[in-house]
Amino acid sequence: MIANLSKVNNNWVYQSNKLIEASHSFSVLEQKLIRVLASMIKKDDIELKEYQFKATDLSEILGIHQKNIYKELDTVTDKLMARVVKRKNDTDKKFKKFHLIKIAEFENGILTLKIDEEVKEFYLELKQYTKYQLKNILRFKNSYSFRVYELLKQYEKIRFRELSIKDLRTILDIEENQYPKYANLKQKVINVAMKEINLNTDIFFDFKEIKVNRKVTSIKFAIKSKTVTKGNDEIAATEESLQENNDIKIVKEIIKENILDHEAKKIFKIANGDITKIKEKYKIVSQLNNVDNIVGAVLSALKEDWTSTQGNSRHGSFNDYEQRSYDFDKLEKKLLGWDKND
Structure with a gap:
């Protein structure tokens, strides 16, 4: 038939x-x-x-x-x-x-x-x-978009998925000599897939690079379902979305490191929209030694209202205390609500 x-x-x-x-x-x-x-x-x-x-x-x-x-x-x-x-x-x-x-x-x-x-x-x-x-x-025009979409769709209800660069290469059947540098892999595979998936499918995604000794070793994807609203709800949702996008853009212009949209949104929220405060805390964090998780540090600086005197000395007592007592990965997860999903 x-x-x-x-x-x-x-x-x-x-x-x-x-x-x-x-x-x-x-x-x-x-x-x-x-x-x-x-x-x-x-x-x-x-x-x-x-x-x-x-x-x-x-x-x-x-x-x-x-x-x-x-x-x-x-x-x-x-x-x-x-x-x-x-x-x-x-x-x-x-x-x-x-x-x-x-x-x-x-x-x-x-x-x-x-x-x-x-x-x-x-x-x-x-x-x-x-x-x-x-x-x-x-509507996909890139072969990797199919696979990335399915990998993320699989975890849609969980809302997050972390994949090592090695596992991602294996699943997508990308040899080591193809896009040997992470920057190439990001540009040719991840960014292209994100553009196509976010435009054409029923989910959005963003991603965060996980580093070990400054080398990107894995990717944490943040997955969001697209919802359909109608009438006044749709108008209100659109206006709210536009405002959120503007807030996110402002934070990303201040913080030069690669951060996710929802991380920028959380930073803006904890700062109560105070742009000067975000700039001040980011400047303090930038002066610290060996902080791999910038988002966790900025969130902590905002939450605990760090002062410039605490962060001015790169070898001062605060810098040493911070290195001993702060696990910025755990702090970030807690402040973003990720600890509930782990």
Whole structure:
């Protein structure tokens, strides 16, 4: 039976979290096609089926010109059938590799696809899974956006997800010699994904870099669901959002380090909107030695009303006392409310 794709945007994609966290790298077109196929599977299905699609329908959904559809589908199905999905555990020296597609056939303008039985655990009788509507990913133009979206969607209810740079590279199948510097990885992968996800999907995200000895070793993502409001509520929410954005912008202009929007918002709130006070406390914190967590320190300075005399000497008693007694990571978590999620 030929699939009706007239309302495919509203289809739900159900995937095992094991698949979401597996290592693989597909092109944009491959990822769209495999997810269109996955969206045909119903949550209560007990077996995998063959699905048939009109090439003209796929042309519109996948953004392929109709005169090129045969050639493009021939190429993309070749690649899909050759791709490998890897589940690895380097600690225990284990790995398992899969192909996702078992059958790809094109005849009389109809493409027939079937997912391989070996990966049915990723799509059928799911216990730990993530779901989203197909429309969220169909506008992506960058291949990494698909994977980052699913990784964050998986943790949407938790609102935060921390991934080491090593794990992120493994999941996204990015070799060490590809974007070898973190700055390149951030620019080409994380920032591009953030722009596409925040613009096109049902979630927003921001991120914070976690450093060890000044080297970025992991990323903490802050995830927020988009909500729909109506009428006066929508107007009020928009006005509030605009004001919040302005407050955040002001704080980020003062604090030069990379901070998250919600951190800037908290700093503004604790300072009661006093810009002079924020500048003063940031200046004090900037004079301290070896403070990796600037946000935690600024929040503490505001909360406890540190004075300039306490922070002026880089080798004074306060500086020494601060290093012994303050865990700025814990203080930040407490002040931001993160300790409730840990």
